Amino acid sequence: MLNLNNILDIKITKKLTILFITVTLGFAAIALTYWMVIKNEREATERSNLFIKYGQLVSNAQKNYFKVRRYEKDFLLSISASTGQTYNNTPLDEHAKYVYLLEQNMEQLRALSDSEGFKLSEKVIINEVELPADYQSELVTQASAVVENYKSSFADIVKFNQVVGFTDEEGLRKKANSLLSVIERGVGSAYANNVQSILAKIRSNEKHILQSIDLTESFEELKRQLQVLQVQLENPENILELGNPNLGTYMSEYVGTINEIVANKRNANEYTELFDFMLGPIFDEMGQSSSLSIIQNQTTQKSKTNTIAGLVAVSLIAIASLISFLLYLFGYTITKPINKLVDTIHEVNQGNLQARTNLVRKDELGELSTAFDRLLDEKVTQLSLSEKNNNELNESIISLLNSVAQLSKKDFTVKAPVFEDVTGALGDSLNFLTKETATALSDVKEISVRVVVESNRVQRQAKLVMAVAEKERHQVESIMGELNKSSNEMVKMSTHATDVNKKAEYALRNTHSALETVDRSVAGINGIRETIRQTEKRIKRLGERSQEITGIVNLMNSIAERTHILALNASMHAASSGEKGRGFSVVAEEVQRLAESARDATTEIESLVNNIRIETKDAVAAMNTAITQVADGTSLAEKAGSAMRATQNSTQDLVQAVNAITKSSKMQAHTNLQLVEDANEILESTRKTDQHLHQQMTTTNNLVRYSNMLLTTVGIFKLPVVEHEDKLANISVEKIQNKKTNIGVTSAEDVNLYPAARVKPKRLKTRKTYI
Structure with a gap:
């Protein structure tokens, strides 16, 4: 009870201040939780955008890689099919352009993987295998290294093919063609038809070696045909017919040249097959990790959002409970004295002039009730004095009303009584x-x-x-x-x-x-x-x-x-x-x-x-x-x-x-x-x-x-007898107009004739009906 009295004595302004501080703290807590939700969503959105950009860069890198491999094959096919004196550098130029674009993509991927916010706090799960959070950065590093190795390896491929020759007029291809042409001219007799057929097969196998990737079958067939040709050349009858005993030397040089061409082509093909099994799977794994990272980021965001939402709900319930309790308590301490004041006013209106609030409190409502009780005491005293004055005033007004009633009957001979009051x-x-x-x-x-x-x-x-x-x-x-x-x-x-x-x-x-x-x-x-x-x-x-x-x-x-x-x-x-x-x-x-x-x-x-x-x-x-x-x-x-x-x-x-x-x-x-x-x-x-x-x-x-x-x-008016009535016939128009102008105006002399007119009337303090 003592605690409740202490609360009742608290000023209303202090009560409102306490309530305002409580509501402010509640809103601050709500704003803080809302800011946490927005921050979490913004960070998750930024991470999702980074992963999406990562996926787009991976896709662009894959496209550029496919373009690189395509122009690599175009390059190999173009040098195999080229028979002119000059080589068209378009495949090499396009290959270099897309290699440059691929390097740019890898550079962007490295910069993105090293950026802040790219890594997830949880581990990445691919095919039910948990991988470290920096797994994607490692993939980017591996892919970049493979791209660099491919670039240097392709330079070796170009060198190997350059040794072989881009056209029939370059490198080992030129040498092989020259030697084979010498051999063909040496066996140009019309009686060595079977030798010409063997040479045609050798040239066909040579072209197949230059144009195919699988060199084994064509190379073995070429060696077999060369052995057959060697046997034909060693036949004494054919030597006499051919008329050129140095063809064996040319054949040996031609075989050595073909061996060099095959060795260089095999070295180039080994590099090509090696990168088919290295870079493609890395890009696939990078794309898969990007998609999984986006899904995992969304899951993490949803979990954090649910946690923060629970905290917000608990905070809202606690703040609402506290504010409700304070509103009830402060409302009770304010409405109770107000109801007492209202009841006292109703009793006074019903005629009970002895009704009082009798509230003893130290807040503003206590001061108001005390002032109200004091005001009632003063008004009761004034009302008793006013009632006496009103009775005297009623008698004077009744006499005036009687005189006015006679005037309303058009009788201007009546005189109104003049009293000493107002x-x-x-x-x-x-x-x-x-x-x-x-x-x-x-x-x-x-x-x-x-x-x-x-x-x-x-x-x-x-x-x-x-x-x-x-x-x-x-x-x-x-x-x-x-x-x-x-x-x-x-x-x-x-x-x-x-x-x-x-x-x-x-x-x-x-x-x-x-x-x-x-x-x-x-x-x-x-x-x-x-x-x-x-x-x-x-x-x-x-x-x-x-x-x-x-x-x-x-x-x-x-x-x-x-x-x-x-x-x-x-x-x-x-x-x-x-x-x-x-x-x-x-x-x-x-x-x-x-x-x-x-x-x-x-x-x-x-x-x-x-x-x-x-x-x-x-x-x-x-x-x-x-x-x-x-x-x-x-x-x-x-x-x-x-x-x-x-x-x-x-x-x-x-x-x-x-x-x-x-x-x-x-x-x-x-x-x-x-x-x-x-x-x-x-x-x-x-x-x-x-x-x-x-x-x-x-x-x-x-x-x-x-x-x-x-x-x-x-x-119809009843007028008093005027002493100078016989002089009315001599009234001029100017005099009448002067009188019309002065109607309703009382001069100072007229006021002096009636001293009672200067008396200031008393102010009535109560309302009453006079009869």
Whole structure:
């Protein structure tokens, strides 16, 4: 119990501070655990990215390795198949490029394997075998060493093949070819056919050794064929036939050269087969380790995340329990005194003025309850004093209300009582207001009588003015009608004149167009006449050309006759030659037929040329007739143009006259329209005047009615007798206006007449309803 009292005496600010510190620590713990989760996930993601990059680099290295091996085989195949004098270095260049890329990949893998965060804390498990965490780094180191060894070994392969020769014109291949060629030339006799067959087989086996990887079978066959050749060369009969006893020496050198080629090829093939079994499995194992490392990293991350999540859950539960306990405890220590205060306020509202909180505490709520009890004690004392003052004030207000009730019945003879309390000033002011209002209403009554008289006089005058305005309006409307008729006639005349002007201008344009057409016709006819003249000249020249064609046709006819005679002579000579001249006779007959065809064609051409000449003469005669007719048409067109010009001048004069008439008509119509507009303005002014007079008449009637109503309204008030009532008839308008301006304004002298008005009213401290 002592501990609870100590807690109750703690200040509310300190309680809230303790609660805030607890919540802050809880959030800090949550933030710390969340930061641990984020850090773990970030590290795991970075490791996964490193392993993924490692796998990509391994894949790129494998691709580049395959490219290296591919161009290695291309290199070996190209030197085996090369028979020219020069070698294409493309496979070697590509091989060098991909070897460089492979070295770059291995360098990147070494740098990645040595980077921080690449190694896992657990061991790597491959095929159920636990390996150390730096296993991948060891794989990278092994692969890098193998790549370096391959690079140096491939240089040896190139050297071995360079000794053999990249082409048939290099190295041991050149030497072997030279020796074999010497041997072939030595056995070149036609009687050593079996030796030639053996040499062909030897060359075939040599090419097979250069092109294949498995050299054993081809090399053994080559040696067997060489032994057979050696036996053939040792035969005395073949030696005599061959005629070259030094072939054995060449054979020995050739065999030694082939042995050197085979030794170098075998050395190169051993290097090639060695790296097939070393680098490929290492790359496969590196790719497998990358995938397993990613999976193992994900598993490790999930395990750490679950552990941290458990810690977060436990922390959250502990913090929530502590905060709930503090909220309950501090809430209990705060809500209990507040409920006590609320209950005390309810009792006071229900009329129990003796109710008190009686809380004894050292916190803010204890101070509040003590102050509240002290306030209740002071208010009870003040209420007893206020009740006495309110009763006295109620009696004064009731008297004032009775006086106001008499005033509401329009009785301005009543006087309100004036007391010594706060209502004294109010009664004094009410009496002053009543006096001034009665005086003002008396003046209003007199003025209303005068307004009625003047309103009747204005009404009669307005009726006379309206009659005169109505008569003037009818006269203006009659004049307006006549002006409208005159204006419409002038508009019609102007319209007709405009139409005539348009038709005259149209006729002038048509005349001008017809004149231009006639001029163009004359120009066209002159052009036609000139064209016909040129045509006549060309037709005459055509007739002259036809005569030249006749001469050429005669020449062709003469050539055809001579050709015919030559063909006959040739036929006669061919016939005299017998069988040997039969072919020539056929040709002579064909030439004779061609000559006859040419003669017939020239005859037809001559007939056609004669016909053309006759028709040309007829065309020339027709052209001369057409020229005569065109000249007559030109003369008639020129006469028509002169007549059209005269018509154009007459039409132009007519257009000018019609334009003058149109302008005059438009000016007269414009003047009439201006008169009509002026008359319309006069008519509109007359109508507006009539409207204003009607409005003035309506206003005057309203003024008469309102003045009668005002007089009736003022008459219902009961006013006191004024000593100078007989002088109201002499009230001037200026005096009335001055009084209207001062209504509701109390001067300093008026205030001095009523001392009670200067009394400051007392302020009520309680609310009560006064009856």
